[in-house]
């Protein structure tokens with residue numbers, strides 16, 4: 001069994017603490033939170049499949065850029081879609097809640113409108 005570091009994150013649904021394990025970086029069996037984890041470890045976790053909350057069974061993933069966790073969207077597990085979800089969360093200024101609530105088609109369409117408005121404003 002190899003060494004790993006742990007990042008303890010709260011479930012976005014029920015606040016149960018969930019352990020994510022990463023073999024990125026030095027791996028000295030350290031324990032981090034989202035605020036203290038090195039970027040290399042967060043990047044590793046963000047590209048991993050989600051963990052399942054043992055309490056409420058919510059599928060939870062780490063979102064590296066915001067140092068937050070969000071509920072995973074079923075069927076979107078490739079690293080490309082992880083980047084897309086992070087970008088949408090950034091545009092909608094949430095942890096992926098907008099995407100989760102409204103679905104990919106509406107989240108992308110509305111993100112397009114948000115960016116178009118920002119560009120129009122910047123051009124004034």
Ligand SMILES: [Zn+2]
Nearest residue numbers: 011014053056
């Ligand atoms: Zn939970």
